[in-house]
Amino acid sequence: MKPAKVSTPSDQEVLIERSFDAAVDLVWQAYTEPALMRRWLAAMPGWSMPVCEMTTDVGGKYRWRWRDDENNVEFGFTGEMLEVALHSKIVHTQIYDPGDMGGTMGDDASVITVTFDEKDGITNVATLIKYASKADRDAAISTGMTDGMEMSYKQLDEVLNAEART
Amino acid sequence: MRRDVFQAIADPTRRAIIALIAMQAMTPNALAEHFDTSRQAVSKHLRILTECEVVKQEQKGREIYYSLEIAKMKEIDEWLEQYRKIWESRFEQLDMLLTELKQKEK
Numbered sequence: 001m002k003p004a005k006v007s008t009p010s011d012q013e014v015l016i017e018r019s020f021d022a023a024v025d026l027v028w029q030a031y032t033e034p035a036l037m038r039r040w041l042a043a044m045p046g047w048s049m050p051v052c053e054m055t056t057d058v059g060g061k062y063r064w065r066w067r068d069d070e071n072n073v074e075f076g077f078t079g080e081m082l083e084v085a086l087h088s089k090i091v092h093t094q095i096y097d098p099g100d101m102g103g104t105m106g107d108d109a110s111v112i113t114v115t116f117d118e119k120d121g122i123t124n125v126a127t128l129i130k131y132a133s134k135a136d137r138d139a140a141i142s143t144g145m146t147d148g149m150e151m152s153y154k155q156l157d158e159v160l161n162a163e164a165r166t
Numbered sequence: 167m168r169r170d171v172f173q174a175i176a177d178p179t180r181r182a183i184i185a186l187i188a189m190q191a192m193t194p195n196a197l198a199e200h201f202d203t204s205r206q207a208v209s210k211h212l213r214i215l216t217e218c219e220v221v222k223q224e225q226k227g228r229e230i231y232y233s234l235e236i237a238k239m240k241e242i243d244e245w246l247e248q249y250r251k252i253w254e255s256r257f258e259q260l261d262m263l264l265t266e267l268k269q270k271e272k
Binding site: 006 | 172173176246249250253254256257259260261262263267271
């Protein structure tokens, strides 16, 4: 699949687009079932996801928390589901919980809209993150993204090996 | 007001101006011909772009030519590239997971 495309439709937004070689029901499962979410959201060396509570009920709360066992630090995200349309759309709020990691992504919740669109067995997923302000967006990038989640790209081999063993 | 490179690209007209002057330096009048908006509106966008430090001006005779500050534009690339890498690494995990799920379905 082509690498993710990232753009900034406005001052407050970031749009991430990516296609997956799978039917929408499978992609949906991977986005909504905690056991599966952990497999890709937490997949970074040395990190685990001790908390991965998810719901597809509108008004329901979700809670995700990552842990770096070696350095003994945690951080997470929480939020509320605003809109859920099976196999098509999830809208939820998101608040950064700095845990021991520190940093900030602003005090106000951002709103995340994930849309799923399947064509000929390929599912396009668009994730639009709307921060409460431009300052929040810039803070989110410089905080969580750079140090917090520098994580994963070396990780690919490890997962491939693990998959090969199963 | 403090301005930065992201305000430069937050507006569609400004993005179009950036695309035009990326090819060659242009005067405000020449730029205005490409848009339905007024010459004043184009000037305002040029002022904002100047404050964002993504364009530079050069006086040639009686005319002012605007051109793109390429190095400044690269800041956007670098910033977005970081963000993209993080997501892409996750998505690569997701690719593998989906492959596995598909095999199970069969």
